[in-house]
Amino acid sequence: MAVRRRQRLGPGGGRALLGAVLLCVWWRAAAERLRYAIPEELGRGSLVGPLARDLGLSADELPARKLQVASAGKKQLNYFSVNEENGNLYVNERLDREEMCGDSATCSISFEVLVHNPLNIFHVEVEIQDVNDNAPRFLKENIHFEIIESTPPGARFSVGVADDADVGSNSLQGYELGTNEHFAVEVKDSQDGSKFAELVLRRALDRESESNPPRTGTAQLWINVTDANDNPPVFAQDRFRVSLREDAVPGSTVLNVSASDADAGTNARITYGFGKMPIKVLQKFMVNSESGTISLQEELDFETTRGYVLLVEARDGGGLVAHCKVEVEVLDVNDNPPEITVLSLSSPVPEDSPVGTVVALLKVNDPDSGENGQVSCELSGEAPLSIVASPGGSYKVVTAGALDREQASEHRVSVVARDRGRPALWSSTELVLEVSDVNDNAPVFEEAAYSAYVAENNAAGALVVRVQARDADAGANGRVSYWLAGGSAGAAGAAPLVSVEARSGALYAQRSLDYEQCREFWVAVRAQDGGAPARSSTATVRVFVLDRNDNAPRVLWPAAGAAAAFEVVPRSAEAGYLVAKVVAVDADAGRNAWLSYELVQASEPALFRVGLHSGEVRTARAVSERDAAKQRVVAVVKDHGQPALSATATLHVVLAESLQEALPELSDRDAVSELMSDVNLILVVSLSIVSLLFVSTVIFVFFFKFRQSRKPPIFITSDKELYSTLGSKAPYNYCSTEGTFLFPAATGFSGASVESGKC
Structure with a gap:
């Protein structure tokens, strides 16, 4: 066949x-x-x-x-x-x-x-x-029938079902039987659409004439003609359908099939068994040979096999066989949680990624069916991410908001997949998304403006102040360098005063500072990161130079180094009389410039006193006749620095009612010289010039008179004539025979006379 x-x-x-x-x-x-x-x-x-x-x-x-x-x-x-x-x-x-x-x-x-x-x-x-690459085949290569010779024509015998692994038009189309005068084959369609064959007896058999007629074909049929048993077993139906949950335990009853036989005795005794089936089916099920009860031997798995077709045979004692088909449908049970597979994860992701950027691709699969295999996914965790379903059970994890590495450099979220079974099963997986840095932050100084204080006379290279800027970015984007960006005198003017170290932000003095020359200045410091493009910010540093007590007080009056100054105090002066005022200044500042005055030396210590802060020299008591006409007073001027610096001022006091009265007391040359120097150095020069002019005039007059009159030498001329001549031509006074020297009127001291040893 x-x-x-x-x-x-x-x-x-x-x-x-x-x-x-x-x-x-x-x-x-x-x-x-x-x-x-x-x-x-x-x-x-x-x-x-x-x-x-x-x-x-x-x-x-x-x-x-x-x-x-x-x-x-x-x-x-x-x-x-x-x-x-x-x-x-x-x-x-x-x-x-x-x-x-x-x-x-x-x-x-x-x-x-x-x-x-x-x-x-x-x-x-x-x-x-499908390609037609599989030939149909019977489940059994050899099918044996035992038919008694008295079987009437028209009797049918089930040949069984042939299998073809191909589908559609390439699958099983029909059955054929080689030329045979006793048998024919008829093709029938089962309820599931499959085709099965039945062998039909066309004419009566005669065992004595042909007990085993030869047949050819893919399946060989051996027919033994026997006596008696002329009724094969008959199943209640040709096809049985049964449903079985996949969680059924081994040993569970699947179905009880039964067949009947109209014969009697041993010919009606039926035994059951399976026809030729794949080994995996025979391992799953067993049939009781006596009762026809089919039971489960191994656990079922809907995800592996969703159904089985069992071929059951019923054989009577005379050897006649009937077949039926049992279709076992495996019912799904929600026994598989969803499976989450991360197909791709873009980590790290730049923090400037736009909203909607895909950062991960997931595949979610649930091998269960129906609602048991319908899966929904969600994200758990605080992160600017969302999950979007794609066709085919895939999901995209996308950014749902702006990322900021400075706030969160890493996001951890759990993807939870849950099916719709009852009870629902779920699974989860964790996604770790790192956020990479983008140079979106400029350096920020700890202070917008810095103040630094440096004592003057510092050493070159001394630390002035350290500025610090922080950049929230990472790597090169957060690496800060410092530069000078200008100053109170411009970048060029400020550069000689301070410099900045590029990495640390430390400002160092380039040279020694002098408070008296520069009391304060400012510079602008720029902090710049290493990003591309770079970002920067600027801070102002104001440097205040602190004073040191490096300048002693300087006495302006009386002038130091010149001839001694004289002050005339009347003898009628009472206590508190203002003699003079010592004037001094200090180039320093603050306490270093606070001056105080003390009397350190005096001819009559009890006669004078000096104001502690004013520098005014006053009489401490009334002047008496016993006090010497000449008094010498020495005052010291001190500042309040640490250590204190000082200077002295010397004052000469003459006790007299007027300057004319005081002059006789100053008869020594040094006193006159000091007085002249104290009045004015220009006066001395003027007197010298006047004297020179006077001598020149006298010589000129003598020479003129001698040439004009050729009279006796002018040395015998009467003084009266000479004086009258000089008096009419010379604009200056001159020295008299009494030894009195008259100052020129132009000096402002006309009428004042100075006693001299000789003219």
Whole structure:
């Protein structure tokens, strides 16, 4: 008996099939989804489709975009690969539709394709089309029937079901029986659409004439003609259907099948068993040979096999056999939590990434069915991220708000996937997203304005102040350098005074500072980071030079180093009479310039006193006749520095009612010289000039008179004539025979006379 199938390929069908490999069909099923169709049994390296072109990527973009296949299942990853150079999708290993999808009417492989920079995910589905590469076969290679010779024509005997792994038009189409005058085959359709064959007796058998007629075909039939048992067992129905939960425990009863036999005795005794079935089915179930009860031997798994077809035989004692089919549907139980696979994670992500940037791609799969396999995902944790569902069970984790590395350099969120089963099962995975730095922060000084105090006379290179700026960025973006950016005298003017160390921000004095020359100045310091482009900020540093007591008081009056100054105090002066005022200044400041006066030496210590802060020299008591006419007073001027510096002032006091009265007391040359020096040095010079003019005039007059009159020498001329002549021509007074020297009127001291030893 041969099993027939419909032949669809002509003599050139093989070559046409190979040609179809290069004509793979593709189309877009939806946004971000591609679909291709290829025949099974393609060899490794066969083209599936121009994936990069269909995604809108050019060949120049491929190195940067990094097109790659990614899937939650390792098996799917091995089926296909992407060429990095041209972006085409190729078969990575031999594809067998029957092995991949079994007897399913359709077969397709879904996987994800990742594109980077920016990150995106595309769903690709490849339909595997069936090729007629499997021949039909009976479950048993040899089928034995024992038929008694008295069996009437028209009796039917079940041959069973043949199997064809192919689907559609390539599957089982019918049964044929070789030429035979005793038997014929009839094809019947079962309720599930499958076809089974029955052997029909066409004419009466005669055991004595032909006990075992030979037959040919794929299955050999041996027919033994026996006596009596002329009724085969009959099942209550040809096909049974039963549902079984996948969590059924081994030993559970699946179904009880029963058959009846109209014969009696041993011919009516029925035993049950399984027909030829795959080993995996025989391992799962067992049938009681006496009762026909089918029970479960091993645990079921809906995700592995969703149904089984059991072929049950009922055999009577005479050898007649009946068959029925038991279809066991495995019911899903929510026993699988969702599986989360991280396809791609872009970490770190720049902090200036716009909202909606894809940072992670996830694949969530639940092998359960129905509501048990319907999954929803959510994020738990405080992070500016959200999750978006994509077709095919994929999810995108995208930024939902602005990122700020300075506030949070890392975000940890949990992706929770939960199915809709009852009770619901869930699973989670943690995503750690690092945020990379962008130079979005300028350095910030600890203070907007700094004040520094430096004592004068500092050493060159002394530390003035240290400024500090902090940059919230990281790496080179947060590395701060310092520069001078100007000052009170401009950048060039300030540079000689201070310098700044680029790394530490320390300002150092370039030279010794002098409070008396510069009491304060300011410089601008710029802090700049190492980002590109760089960011900077500026702070002002005001430097105050502190005074040191490096200047002694300077006496302005009486002048130091000149001739001694004289003050005339009347003898009638009472206590408190103002004699003179010592005037002094100090170039320092503050306490270093606070001056105080003390009397350190005096001819009559009890006669004079000096004001502590005013420097006024006054009489401490009334002047008496016993006091010497000449008094010498020495005062010291001190500042309040540490240590204190001082200067002295010497004052000469003459006790007299007037200057004329005081002059006789000053008869010594030194006193006159000191007085003249004290009055004015210019007066001395003027007197010298007047004397020179006087002598020149006398010589001129003598010479003139001698040439005019040729009289006796002028030395015998009477004084009266000479004086009258000089008096009429010379504008100056002169020295008389009494020894009195008269000052020129122009000096302002006309009428004043100074006693001299000689004219």
